[in-house]
Amino acid sequence: MLSCFIYNKKIMYMAEVLLFEALRQGLQEEMDRDPRVMVMGEDVGHYGGSYKVTKGFAERYGDLRLLDTPIAENSFTGMAIGAAMTGLRPVVEGMNMGFLLLAFNQIANNAGMLHYTSGGNFTIPIVIRGPGGVGRQLGAEHSQRLESYFQSVPGLQMVACSTPYNAKGLIKSAIRSDNPIILFEHVLLYNLKEDLAEEEYLVCLEKAEVVRPGNDITILTYSRMRHNVLQATKSLVYKGYDPEIIDIVSLKPFDLGTIGASVCKTHKVLIVEECMRTGGIGATLRAAIMEHFFDYLDAPILCLSSQDVPTPYSSPLEELTVIQPNQIIQVVEQLCEN
Incomplete structure (x- = not known):
């Protein structure tokens, strides 16, 4: 259409x-x-x-x-x-x-x-x-x-x-x-x-996307979790929170310019990923933020990742291994109230 x-x-x-x-x-x-x-x-x-x-x-x-x-x-x-x-x-x-x-x-x-x-x-x-x-x-x-x-x-x-x-x-x-x-x-x-x-366009391979500007907290995410974060944001905004959402897009190298500018503004960071907790993208990203922007942080960086288990076939168990919007809401409230 x-x-x-x-x-x-x-x-x-x-x-x-x-x-x-x-x-x-x-x-x-x-x-x-x-x-x-x-x-x-x-x-x-x-x-x-x-x-x-x-x-x-x-x-x-x-x-x-x-x-x-x-x-x-x-x-x-x-x-x-x-x-x-x-x-x-x-x-x-x-x-x-x-x-x-x-x-x-x-x-x-x-x-x-x-x-x-x-x-x-x-x-x-x-x-x-x-x-x-x-x-x-x-x-x-x-x-x-x-x-x-x-x-x-x-x-x-x-x-x-x-x-x-x-x-x-x-x-x-x-x-x-x-x-x-x-x-x-x-x-x-x-x-x-x-x-x-219909016109041709390109997307930069090294650039993160600011999906939603905000001032209270920086939420860094990518792929499917972008949509879980956006779903959680509807409830967060209704409750009075103002999160900044960034789709990092480039998993290697990170766009530390865009990410750093957001961290310097909000001073709080939550990483939401579907990757595993041990050795995942979130762990590497958290280390990079700590190395470059530690002085701008007012709270520990929190990371919501999938559990370190092979993904179960059972639908209820499968859902438990992946981050859901209600978990994002709880952690944002926790970080913003500190």
């Missing part, structure tokens, strides 16, 4: 787009723009991808640019890295991000390091993307949060999309980058809707 409005004397056309469709639009625009862009992965070709991000691409681009691979993540990820070294710009889709643990060696020792170990002779312009996070009764092996695994690997860049708008802009920017980039998509956000302008 199309709608339009006038901005700077120009007619802007808007269309309601689902997040997976936004990813498809961004990928298609880049494949049309640059013949070096290719996609490989399990069922990405004639089947159209496990979540239909590449639906119709096989007919549009042919089997050489839409490469259906065997169920062998280590092999086709290594092949994509070799393709990137020789001048192509491959996009690797993991049918589920948890399966990419089978390609950890290729991603860590090759994609992350070859630019440096070759003395700069090779660049690795590869994008690794696919569905991850805790879904709905997908079980432990399909409910992986790989950001905690890859954040310490030198040479890798990581971003997480949370809306159709930033999903499209991030995948386009990632494809154009010469760095190896992991784009994290949440399996429960693929059907999220948003009106997008």
